[in-house]
Amino acid sequence: MNESKNALSTLDPQAPLVLDVHELGRRPGSQRVLTLSVPAPAGLGTEVLGVLEGSTLELQVRLEAVVEGVLASGVVQAELVGECVRCLEPIERNTSVEFQELYAYPDSDVEDDEASRLEGDLLDLEGTVRDAVILSLPFQPLCRDDCPGLCVRCGARLADEPEHRHEAEIDPRWSALARFLADEGSTEVEAPNKKSPDPSSNDRRDEGAGSSGDRT
Structure with a gap:
């Protein structure tokens, strides 16, 4: 009877994660506990972190018959492999x-x-x-929380070089102003080398001119 019922199924009874619950019957409360070690199926993760296809999954599964069907619950353990979204370092964790x-x-x-269906x-x-x-x-796996x-300029991994620094760059939009200010600075440095007229000498010339006029 069991074989004829499963003959109508589209599931492969030999597939690692396909389980036969015939022993439970339809007796609510009847249970079965399984320990499984199976190869991981494809697609068990995201683009940046997941379980490698074919790696080992360890499962503790409890199957319990209830009025509506079979309740499957348990724990799956696996090794995750991926990369940190900030520094691109490999990640391996359980x-x-x-x-x-x-x-x-x-x-x-x-x-x-x-619900799924038997x-x-x-x-x-x-699934x-x-x-x-x-x-x-x-959503964004990290090699560590902090x-x-x-480095956005050279790509250095900052965790390896805590003191990593670059000289500040001038915004290209301000480069013309920077050149202008530099030129002005050069002019101001040269200015003191030129002799400025002495106001007191003008006063002396004016006094001299006045004295000559009086003599005339």
């Missing part, structure tokens, strides 16, 4: 993610958008595990 999903019986009244006596954990892992990932990133 993650542990909880998941829970109701797999409704084919004839259950549960709405389609509320196919015969088979359920597929792949549930994928959703749980991806939703747990940071990563300073890269």
Whole structure:
């Protein structure tokens, strides 16, 4: 009977994350606990962080029969690989993610958008595990919380060079003014070398001219 029911399923019973729940029957409260070590499927992550396809997933799974179907819950552990979005350094870290999903019986009244469906006596954990892992990932993964990133001018990793500095650059829009000010500075430096007229000498000349007039 079990084989005939699964013959109608589109799921591959040999797939690593496809589980047979025949032993639970339809007895609410009956349970089964599984420990699995399976290869990770493709697409288990984002462009910058995720689980490598084929790497090992460790799962602790509890299957429990309920009125509407089978409730699958548990924890998946895996190694994440990616790169820091600030400094582009490689990231490798372990993650542990909880998941829970109701797999409704084919004839259950549960709405389609509320639960996955059993196919015969088979359920597929792949989609549930994928959703749980991806939703747990940071949107912008960092090698460390205070990563300073890269120098915007030369690309140096600032975490490796805490004292990294560049001389301040002048905004190109102000370069003409900078040249003008530099020229003005040069002129002011040269100005003291030129002798300025002595006002007192003019006064003496005026007095001399007055005296000559009186004698005349």
